[in-house]
Amino acid sequence: MIAEVIINRSAKKLNRTFDYNIPTEMQDFVIIGSKVLVPFGNSKKLEEAYVIGIKESSNYEVKDIVKIEDNLTDFQIKLAKWMAKHYFCNVSDCIKLMLTPGTGRKENKVQDKTINVIYLKKEIEEIEFEIETKKLKSEKQIRILKFVKDNEGCTIPELETFTDTSRAIINTLIKNEYLELVEKTIERNPLENKKLETTEKLQLTDEQQQAFDKIEESLKNEKFKEFLLYGVTGSGKTEVYLQLIKKVIDEKKTAIVLVPEISLTPQMLDRFISRFGKEEIAVLHSKLSIGERHDEWKKIKDGKIKIVIGARSAIFAPLENLGIIIIDEEHDSSYKSETTPKYNAKEIAELLGKVNKCPVVLGSATPDLNTFYRANLDNENSKKIELLKLTKRANESSLPDVEVVDLKMELANGNRSMLSVDLYSAIEENLKNKLQTILFLNRRGYSTFIMCRECGYTVKCPNCNISLTYHRFGNILKCHYCGHEEKVVTICPECGSDKIRYFGTGTQKLEQEINKQFPQASTIRMDVDTVSKKNSHEVILNKFKNENIDILIGTQMVVKGHHFPNVTLVGVITADSSLNIDDYRANERTFQILTQVAGRAGRENKKGKVIIQSYTPENFSIECSKKQDYDLFYETEIALRKQLKYPPFCDIILISFNSLDEKEIQNVSMNMYNYLKQVLNEEDFKIFKPMPCPVDKIQNRFRWRIIIKGKVDENTNLILNKALRMVYNQNFKNTRIGIDVNPNSMM
DSSP, X not given: OEEEEXXXXXXXXXXXEEEEEOOGGGTTTOOTTEEEEEEOTTOSSEEEEEEEXXXXXXXXXXXXXXXXXXXXXXXXXXXXXXXXXXXXXOHHHHHHTTSOTTOSSSXXXXXXXXXXXXXXXXXXXXXXXXHHTTSSOOHXXXXXXXXXXXXXXXXXXXXXXXXXXXXXXXXXHHHTTSEEEEEEEEOOOTTTTOOOOOOOOOOOOHHHHHHHHHHHHHHHTTOOEEEEEEEOTTSOHXXXXXXXXXXXXXXXXXXXXXXXXXXXXXXXXXXXXXHHOSTTEEEEOTTSOHHHHHHHHHHHHTTOOSEEEESGGGGGOOOSSEEEEEEETTTOGGGBOSSSSOOBHHHHHHHHHHHHTOEEEEEESSOOHHHHHHHTOSSOOTTOOEEEEEOSOTTSOOOOEEEEEEHHHHHHTTOOSSSOHHXXXXXXXXXXXXXXXXXXXXXXXXXSEEEETTTOOBOBOSSSXXXXXXXXXXXXXXXXXXXXXXXXXXXXXTXXXXXXXXXXXXXXXHHHHHHHHOTXXXXXXXXTTTOOSTTHHHHHHHHHHHTTOSEEEESGGGTSSOOOTTEEXXXXXXXXXXXXXXXXXXXXXXXXXXXXXXXXXXXSSSOOEEEEEESOTTSHHHHHHHHTOHHHHHHHHHHHHHHHTXXXXXXEEEXXXXXXXXXXXXXXXXXXXXXXXXXXXXXTOEEOOOEEEEEEEETTEEEEEEEEEEOOOHHHHHHHHHHHHHHHTTOOSSEEEEEEESOSOOO
């Protein structure tokens, strides 16, 4: 028998099958999905490969497979092939997402974690006889043997502590074959230290019950269906998820719950653990150690887990008998990968739902515009999603009052502080009443850029065509694209002037300003710079909640899904940063961020207040977020999208090029453009000429792009894949190409 294999390499030319003979002794074990080692090319080193097909003969002279390492399922291979076609990448790139972490070619192979434990080697009757006949006289040895009899499997340190003896005495008993050391495998469990009180299910409100009943009907019928659970912030979407999953587990099925941010995972985990216990829950996200991820994946594969909670990649968890998929905060852009493969977890969930005949529930207070459009289709379109609404907060608390402050007027009145008069007064009032405040600024660092006031020189990254950000902690300039760092400039290298000034504002500067204006207040900051360590998200959020810290300052991490009963004030320092970006979704993202951050205020029975500071208070996304009116925002934005022909009325195809050679990148992008002009129908597709990207250089690589507008279908997919192969066959040396449909970033 012959195996058709894909070599585990990212080179585009290797994205095809190679034939290998299956030796007789392996014929019962090599299946579609096997991970094998094979000789490849002239290299003496064996290459990792994946079997994606088996046939009876080959037209080539073939080598033997040397070793089998692991097995994926037939479905996982089919999914990887589908993804490679739809996300324009190698099959091997997609397979990696489905492998047990720590078993890949380039990873350090993860070993099982083991400890040495103590067991009795002699029969207990023989030991007791020796004690009675005084053959065994040592009091300490007898004490050890009696302890091990009642506590077999204990460790040496435990034995030393509880028997008040030394390692030497234990070693003597091992040497004389009374005891034996046994190596025991233990699981690295990220939930090990979680201790939470058990909670009972809550009484659902009428709206929650209606939503639950609709989804339950789909569960009973074992039928794929997509639902959008559209509920205002604090409307109790999580309680609906919990009760649906209880139903699924009672039916002996399993569940996947996706959350967008690692910072949301601890809070969601706590709710699930207190309801279901931690034995049947696995957690998967990038902040776990590779060993923890390996062990969590292994438990899932071994069928020990009923619920998987995690970020985007948890959608590939190898759960059997899947009964429901829940995607919380479904509007969040992090569900779409920005690295190869550029998959969308919502699309993978839809595919899994169809295969497993189970419902997919998308939850949000500010749904993605494309999702809401599909939920409002007039006809029974195959892409239609059923809309379920939760219009009231679950605990009868009211939505917060929202005030918009015009920063232009503040400047005109002589206020040059980062805080408007109203926000300053509101923080002061909150501190007096011992209530908590969240201040949101979507920019980390201290200052956005440094400039010379004499000649206009700005300090830029030597590798990327982008200004360096000043970080006061460490007194350094940092590039947020490539990580380059350098010392702060005090004299202008262009004109020699010392008039170096700091412009723009980041979270570090805001924290300093708050500490200066409210020295009596306790503050804590949450941004990329403060959450780099393991579990740091959880530590910061727990500290803020449990130690009743007065003010939490943060970026986007603080706006989603968190529940803080004592937070009654939310301040948005500047609402304009997300409006002034080169992206057709700028209005949508601004509305979503502002509505989500407003939803953190007044979630219990205390009245909440939100103050949004802006230089453009008349912008309709800011106006709609002030009214907390998603429907009004949707109607306005969808009309604009239709008029300008943007998604959901078309797809945006971004073909990106990056290269070390500026001339080569221009030639390659022009070749691709000319080819696409020939093969794509001009009536259906608008193809824009190749241009440098807005950030035209990152890590010393030049960046160009082609933008195409049109509807992507199976035929378009084939054309784009063919165009990619055509360009790669031209043997250019320095240029890489990527294709992304409806990308997160147009930069």
